Amino acid sequence: xSIEIKTTSVEPIRHTYSHIARRFxxxxxxxxxxxxxxxxxxxxxHYRPQWDSRYELxxxxxxxxRMADWYAVSDPxxxxxxxxxxxxxxxxxxxxxxxxxxxKRNLLTRLPEQTQKQLLRLLVPLRHVELGANMxxxxxxxxxxxxxxxxxxxxxxxDRLGIGQxxxxxxxxxxxxxxxxxxxSKGYWMDDELWQPMRKLVEDTLVVDDWFELTxxxxxxxxxxxxTLVYDKMDAWFESQGAEDVSMLTEFMRDWYKESLRWTxxxxxxVAGESEANRELLQKxxxxxxxxxxDALKPLAEASVGIDAxxxxxxxxxxxxxxxxxxxxxxxx
Amino acid sequence: xxxxxxxxNLKDKYQYLTRDMGWEPTYQKKKxxxxxxxxxxxxxxxxxxxxxxxxLTMDSYWKYQAEKEKKLYAIFDAFAQNNGHQNISDARYVNxxxxxxxxxxxxxHAAFQGYAKTGxxxxxxxxxxxxxxxxIDELRHSQTQQHAMSHYNKHFNGLHDAxxxxxxxxxxxxxxxxxxxxxxAGPFEFLTAISFSFEYVLTNLLFVPxxxxxxxxxxxxxxxxxxxAQSDEARHMTLGLEVIKFILEQHEDNVPIVQRWIDKxxxxxxxxLSLVSMMMDYMxxxxxxxxxxAWEVYYEQNGGALxxxxxxxxxxxxxxxxxxxxxxxxxxxxxxxTFYQYxxxxxxxxxxxxxxxxxWMSEKYPDTFDKYYRPRYEHLAKEAAAGRRFYNNTLPQxxxxxxxxxxxxxxxxxxxxxxxxxxxxxxxxxxxxxxxCEIFEHEPEKYIQAWLPVHQIYQGNCEGADVETVVQKxxxxxxxxxNFEYLGSPDxxxxxxxxxxxxxxxxxxxx
Numbered sequence: 001x002s003i004e005i006k007t008t009s010v011e012p013i014r015h016t017y018s019h020i021a022r023r024f025x026x027x028x029x030x031x032x033x034x035x036x037x038x039x040x041x042x043x044x045x046h047y048r049p050q051w052d053s054r055y056e057l058x059x060x061x062x063x064x065x066r067m068a069d070w071y072a073v074s075d076p077x078x079x080x081x082x083x084x085x086x087x088x089x090x091x092x093x094x095x096x097x098x099x100x101x102x103x104k105r106n107l108l109t110r111l112p113e114q115t116q117k118q119l120l121r122l123l124v125p126l127r128h129v130e131l132g133a134n135m136x137x138x139x140x141x142x143x144x145x146x147x148x149x150x151x152x153x154x155x156x157x158x159d160r161l162g163i164g165q166x167x168x169x170x171x172x173x174x175x176x177x178x179x180x181x182x183x184x185s186k187g188y189w190m191d192d193e194l195w196q197p198m199r200k201l202v203e204d205t206l207v208v209d210d211w212f213e214l215t216x217x218x219x220x221x222x223x224x225x226x227x228t229l230v231y232d233k234m235d236a237w238f239e240s241q242g243a244e245d246v247s248m249l250t251e252f253m254r255d256w257y258k259e260s261l262r263w264t265x266x267x268x269x270x271v272a273g274e275s276e277a278n279r280e281l282l283q284k285x286x287x288x289x290x291x292x293x294x295d296a297l298k299p300l301a302e303a304s305v306g307i308d309a310x311x312x313x314x315x316x317x318x319x320x321x322x323x324x325x326x327x328x329x330x331x332x333x
Numbered sequence: 334x335x336x337x338x339x340x341x342n343l344k345d346k347y348q349y350l351t352r353d354m355g356w357e358p359t360y361q362k363k364k365x366x367x368x369x370x371x372x373x374x375x376x377x378x379x380x381x382x383x384x385x386x387x388x389l390t391m392d393s394y395w396k397y398q399a400e401k402e403k404k405l406y407a408i409f410d411a412f413a414q415n416n417g418h419q420n421i422s423d424a425r426y427v428n429x430x431x432x433x434x435x436x437x438x439x440x441x442h443a444a445f446q447g448y449a450k451t452g453x454x455x456x457x458x459x460x461x462x463x464x465x466x467x468x469i470d471e472l473r474h475s476q477t478q479q480h481a482m483s484h485y486n487k488h489f490n491g492l493h494d495a496x497x498x499x500x501x502x503x504x505x506x507x508x509x510x511x512x513x514x515x516x517x518a519g520p521f522e523f524l525t526a527i528s529f530s531f532e533y534v535l536t537n538l539l540f541v542p543x544x545x546x547x548x549x550x551x552x553x554x555x556x557x558x559x560x561x562a563q564s565d566e567a568r569h570m571t572l573g574l575e576v577i578k579f580i581l582e583q584h585e586d587n588v589p590i591v592q593r594w595i596d597k598x599x600x601x602x603x604x605x606l607s608l609v610s611m612m613m614d615y616m617x618x619x620x621x622x623x624x625x626x627a628w629e630v631y632y633e634q635n636g637g638a639l640x641x642x643x644x645x646x647x648x649x650x651x652x653x654x655x656x657x658x659x660x661x662x663x664x665x666x667x668x669x670x671t672f673y674q675y676x677x678x679x680x681x682x683x684x685x686x687x688x689x690x691x692x693w694m695s696e697k698y699p700d701t702f703d704k705y706y707r708p709r710y711e712h713l714a715k716e717a718a719a720g721r722r723f724y725n726n727t728l729p730q731x732x733x734x735x736x737x738x739x740x741x742x743x744x745x746x747x748x749x750x751x752x753x754x755x756x757x758x759x760x761x762x763x764x765x766x767x768x769x770c771e772i773f774e775h776e777p778e779k780y781i782q783a784w785l786p787v788h789q790i791y792q793g794n795c796e797g798a799d800v801e802t803v804v805q806k807x808x809x810x811x812x813x814x815x816n817f818e819y820l821g822s823p824d825x826x827x828x829x830x831x832x833x834x835x836x837x838x839x840x841x842x843x844x
Contacts, residue, residue: 012487018494035476044784046513051369081473082402089399092392131354142450162391200360
């Protein structure tokens with residue numbers, strides 16, 4: 001038996017907005033669709049930007065990549081704002097439990113000084129890399145056309161800020177919230193030879209003009225090597241150094257990276273699959289940037305888990321790109 | 334930062350978790366990383382003086398915002414399930430939502446893009462982070478508004494193609510050009526325009542009319558959105574005030590630049606809000622307050638206190654505020670009588686106010702309504718009753734800057750049309766006011782670019798030369814559904830049937 005509540009039924013005159021119906025037909029649309037498609041202004045812009053009068057606002061010529069329709073790039077996670085924050089709220093809840101646990105049991109302050117120093121030198125400076133990623137993704141969100149594309153980048157921008165904050169909290173836990181450990185760690189970022197190739201690379205990305213080149217370099221090439229090296233390979237190495245508890249504090253990053261592969265892969269697939277010209281351009285950018293990302297991480301790998309781990313990361317990236325008809329060094333390695 | 338052994342206070346801790354992640358670049362020139370920071374002439378001597386307008390780390394942001402979203406969507410679901418659109422005061426109310434979804438929601442999206450851009454442009458990481466948070470908030474508003482109105486769109490006309498219309502429809506170039514103007518400016522002007530002049534000074538004149546209007550008219554979906562967005566708006570307002578104080582404190586040379594921006598953006602905002610004034614007085618069946626009352630409270634009183642506070646920086650109130658203050662007695666009436674004539678080309682309906690509404694206006698506008706505006710409505714009502722519902726088939730002349738038809742009158746002379754013109758490089762340009770003309774004179778090379786809808790129609794750039802083709806083909810306004818008079822419209826008929834009014838009663842009800 002089931003209970004039937006009688007309600008007045010009202011026939012709708014249409015099932016969704018016209019711009020959604022033009023793409024998907026006049027049927028009930030998902031929240032993702034109504035929040036993401038054809039919202040961004042497309043035409044009849046009034047004035048040229050004073051900061052770059054070469055192009056109009058929302059001009060698809062701000063990248064050399066050509067898409068007949070940028071909305072062909074969409075998010076397999078179906079993240080609109082509400083879905084995004086809902087997901088991240090759950091992830092942060094888990095992270096908070098781990099940070100609280102470590103804090104309560106003094107798991108980091110109990111570590112040998114040498115291990116603490118390794119964390120401050122080899123892990124925490126990545127907060128600056130995260131800020132670079134935050135800036136790059138904010139730029140892309142401001143310049144990309146199509147809401148399906150720009151929203152993924154603003155979510156990523158905020159994610160990177162959040163990850164930078166989690167990394168900072170590792171140091172704050174070590175120094176008892178005085179900021180001393182963060183100062184020490186920033187010193188490595190600025191002056192330690194180990195970090196200079198990476199700092200140079202990050203600064204180089206901050207002057208990349210083409211936003212699609214930038215998302216490729218930042219979210220696929222650099223992250224592809226860095227997240228695998230640091231949060232997978234180095235994680236195991238930290239464990240061998242007696243710092244296995246740190247693993248709890250970087251779980252967010254592992255989960256996050258795994259999830260981010262879904263949208264970055266979908267984006268590259270759509271863009272590379274659009275035309276041979278796009279694929280060639282992507283290949284040119286990969287040839288230029290992938291070796292730089294590799295070189296920038298070399299000192300970090302050498303000082304920790306070893307160069308083989310970085311080569312493995314490189315091979316993983318290469319295998320991933322191969323699926324989209326793109327090549328990078330690494331298979332031979 | 335100095336080595337210390339004391340526990341960080343909240344302020345310093347937040348700085349470590351935001352701006353301290355930034356660094357002085359050495360491999361690339363700062364100028365190349367932040368190329369847009371100087372060209373407006375604003376001098377920033379020390380970004381470390383930036384006071385974070387709020388302290389929200391990302392983990393808290395995700396948590397709070399997710400809680401808010403959960404509650405909001407629970408209401409949206411309940412609203413749709415129970416056909417909440419049947420509980421509004423009257424279907425005329427939905428026209429306010431049509432104006433909102435086509436005129437305001439696209440601006441939320443433009444704000445998202447604008448703040449994402451400034452979230453990269455500043456070399457001060459504290460300011461960047463604050464801008465980025467506003468960027469993602471604005472995306473939130475743009476999307477939740479689509480969802481809030483989604484159910485209405487299924488039961489009423491005129492809401493079905495908002496972004497498309499925003500790019501094309503003649504009166505929507507008023508909000509669009511406003512935001513294009515801000516987004517094409519440099520980062521400091523953008524923040525002065527949107528964060529300060531709009532979000533801080535004028536936002537209550539946008540937000541309160543629409544959201545309180547929703548509350549007074551039984552629109553649970555929209556008012557819940559309003560409550561949910563309130564704490565975001567509070568953050569945005571704090572940013573607006575911090576921005577202006579920061580710029581003014583950095584260097585005295587900034588004062589005249591900022592003053593000119595305040596003059597310009599107050600006026601641009603005021604002109605944009607003229608659309609809200611008519612919504613408030615005419616489109617809400619249950620009225621919240623009159624435009625003139627809202628202007629007194631939210632601009633004359635609150636704005637007055639604000640500009641008094643800014644006096645110490647050498648800032649005076651906006652140059653043309655007296656004109657705006659005087660206009661509060663006329664604005665909504667002048668707008669509505671204009672839109673009444675051009676309903677054939679809008680995605681919302683217009684109508685003659687009912688008798689009780691006219692009496693309400695006589696009471697709220699004792700010096701102007703009966704004298705200048707009631708006679709017009711009486712005349713138009715007589716014409717309509719005689720089967721000659723008036724539509725103006727001559728396209729209006731638009732102001733080159735604000736793009737509102739040149740319909741306003743001179744200060745203190747309510748029967749004298751306000752009009753200015755000037756010649757620039759051999760071409761003649763027309764303006765609705767001294768203030769708009771002055772804005773043009775400061776940046777003629779910018780405003781000559783304006784995409785003026787009426788000019789574009791006459792130049793043949795809108796898929797046709799006659800109004801009907803433009804409206805249907807180019808604007809996507811469904812003729813006979815979205816446009817024209819409210820009485821007898823499909824929306825009106827559907828509402829009568831929802832309320833169980835039989836066709837025989839219809840005339841009585843409509844009268």
